Amino acid sequence: MKLTGITGRAEVTRRDALKLLGAGLAALEAGCLAQPGDAILPYVGEPPEARPGTGVRYATTLVLDGYAQGVLADTRDGRPLKLDGNPAHPATRGGSTPILQARILDLYDPQRAHEPSIGDEPVDWHHIARELAGQRRRVWLVMPPQSSPTIASLLDKIRTRCELHVVWDAPLSRGARWRGHKLALGEIVEQQVDVARTEVIAAFDADWLAAMPMSPAWARACAERRSPTRMNRLWACEPMPTPTGSLADERLAVRARDVTAVAAAVLAALPGAPKLPAVKLDAGSLRWARALAGELAAKGGAVIVGDRQPPIVHALARWIDHLCGRGAVTYTAPAIVDPLGGESLGDLANALRAGQVDAAIAIDCNPVYSAPRKLDLGVLLAGAPWSLHAGLFSDETSRACTIRVPLAHELEAWSDARAADGTRSIAQPVIRPRFVVASPIELLGALAGDHRPALALVKEQSGLDEDAWRAALAEGVIANSAEQPRELPPRDLELPPERTNDAIEIALAPSQLHDGRFAGNAWLQELPHSITKQTWGNAAVMAPATAATLGLGDGQLVRLETDSGAIELPALTVAGCAEGSIAIELGYGRDVPAMPIANRVGGDGYALRAGEGLLLSGRATALPEHRALAITQHVMDDHGREVAPQIDRTALHADLLAHLRGDQPSLLPPTSPVGWGMTIDTSICTGCSACMVACQAENNLAIVGAEQVRRGRHMNWLRVDRHVDERGEAVNQPVPCQHCERAPCEYVCPVQATVHSPDGLNEMVYNRCVGTRFCSNNCPYKVRRFNWFAFERDDTTALQYNPDVTVRSRGVMEKCTYCVQRIRRAEIASRVESRAIAEGEVQTACMQACPTGAIQFGNLGERTTPFASTRSDDRRYELLHDLGTRPRTIYLAKVRNR
């Protein structure tokens, strides 16, 4: 009889049999005794940096839409566990985005493609490499935009061997930006904004604080200018509320197609502007535009335009920058290779149809899903004589190709990339690939007949000597490699003729799944949307007035039609949307049976597109059916309870919020203000939700699925609430456990499973918990989460688990611990090194991820840190102060500069 699973021994001896017998009744006690006999495997030859059980941190680079984001990868015993922004990298400056945080999960996804295959036959990678090297005729290559110098030089090498056609496939194209810059400045350039120096920043349909290549760094710089004593002015006009709009001092809801008129009106009102014809604009928008122009002229400022706006808006904005930039706006050569070059997917379709393609290669993209449906790319690709798809997952495009190669995850391969300011950085692998995979550089190397390993290619391309190479790897950036910024004068402009268009606007937008490439990522699927708080799907988001006109209610299906296609989506009303505009986020509605997380979640907005543009006109018809949406926050009105106060800067004074802080009369013993605490500044929280995904990665949080979210059983320890006041202005409020001094949960636990520690933490002891849920009932902040089911992960994704945090099982309550594992790690390190804990040494995962520094954590005894200064800020208040819970997490009220 074999029972290896229990004892690790091959046979049951008499002794084991007795033990098993005893274990039956003494299960509780037996559970506390570990079983000896498991194998311990020491190294054969120990790597110099190996520290068993302790983290090693590597700087590396992730790429999104071609742009580099520098990250630090925390690895443990050879496994990367968590990613954070690299403080030395110009695009992140230590901050994160939800996608940056979540990319670690893709690495361990059990649904990843495992082995190269031709048809359904597994083949050797060398066989495919030989076939690639043999492609000497008309080769069509489809890949996302690239900034990698190595890839650029490989493409040049390939061009000497065959007739190469490159299609830069970017469903969220930046083409309009490049065309606009060419129009206004005569060159394709990248706009650089010195956010910290700029007094006025206007966003024209641009979510520049959360969804652009430089967003984490820009958000950090902007946050420096949002303290009431030194405050910039933020303006935003947009069709749907965004994180950027929620911070704006002056926000205008306007249809995306009307942004052109707004931009023209702003420019026309500036002194020194070129002659422009008058534009048609409603009185409110015109007033907003003139006020913005007045302020820009007086104080100087910059304009940031969203990628989906037409070229003319970018051109107008460059004029405004020229007149008001005062040196804060400069231009650099684009980091992207060949930004407006290459062919289109339409060209590829035509070539395929004409039989002029000998080899079609798609790397790291999914054009069959995102291309306009009328191209019928899936059928055409399937008819190509030789087609290869390299991707992390088996998706729509890989189904159409005969040869499939598993793509290396970015943490598994050598590469290089450039940030939007031109800074070069190296991507180094932090784990050995688990499957037979190839990276884009290896695939292109094979196509170029250069079979050297990617490391050799990247190192040669960098042109660095050994010392500089090692420094670049250690630092995460190649020193002084940014492009030289310069100023460019704009040229005369001509406005395109205005066309009145009263059809319903359908504004497509990137989602938290970006363009759909992260649809298989469960963390991002279950992350509540920063505005609608919807999980697991998208909706037709519109203003309440639009919904009333169409006769729609929340959750009711609406049929959206354009000339290219139609989809059905549940409607969702959001205050602050522009009337007549419907927003649909992209990346949902995938048809991928091999990716159960992504398959048939939400509706596919790409089906409505005819070409590259994301701003469409169409028709909307209400349907009788309803869908239950998986939304985590249903009420955004605080019913006058002062949960999230908003103050104008001019109205702020020291005692304004005094009634929301301090002790309440109590029969309970007095509290002691020592230990740890947290301050959350709602003034600079954009609601981007990077903190939530960081918490998920750090604390082994479970994913529960749409059905459980509908039942209110989501497991996030930290949620970001959105409160909207009567003027439609929003406050984003992250709510973790408040670690109350007089914690209501502690008084009702019958088994002392939640107790107070001497350093002020409200501790949750999983092994004592019997699952009465009394604590959750009694928690006024509703931050406790109960494990209704066994949500543990499969063996593969479990490799990402943080070994410092217990994985909870069914029937146990859990909640934010203030990242107690990090506190104890710092305490232990300080004791081992015989020193005191440095001020600011302990950072919670949410604080570390926050791009704006809205979350500050520290010891109440600290005197010098930013955290220490927040504890005496005039804006501080306690959440639900009237309950007398004495929370250790306090908030700073939101201030708008007006």
Place this chain on the structure above:
Amino acid sequence: MAALFPRSANAPYRAVLAAGLVALIALVCAPMIYIRLPYAADLGDPLEQPVAFDHRHHVRDDGVDCVYCHQTVETEAYAGLPSTDRCMGCHGQVWPASPELAPVRASWENNQPIRWRRINSLPGYVYFHHGVHVHAGVACARCHGRVEDMPRVMRAERMTMNFCLDCHRERSGGRAIGRLTTCSACHR
């Protein structure tokens, strides 16, 4: 009506009742007692290891310090096991052809780790850090016994929560919850 059972049947019947009662109690108590026996916890019962490594010889005869092989014990959570490299550092010259060392040489030549068998392990929800204990002056022998006297290593202590708390309470001065006795000192 005459009794169904003769009077002589009472004694066995009572005996069976009593035995049943004893068995019931034993069923509950025996495993509880058993689990507390050194026997159940494998105390003093060495495991068969792939290499017949003798701590007595290395520590007593050769005077090798614990930290020479368990390198990270003073700084890290894990004490660390010596890599094959480290064994061969000496045994490349000392006893290079000994049959006892054949598995070490095989590991070295095939680049395959030696599969040692774990003697002590703690449950997953206990986070023990060797470095901080060594730093606090807890001697190795306090938990591991006198390893230098063991021809083959065996468990010396049961390492229950009570065992840990004895020390932690002593050092935090009593039963009031302190830094060393709060739950998150060991459970996270």
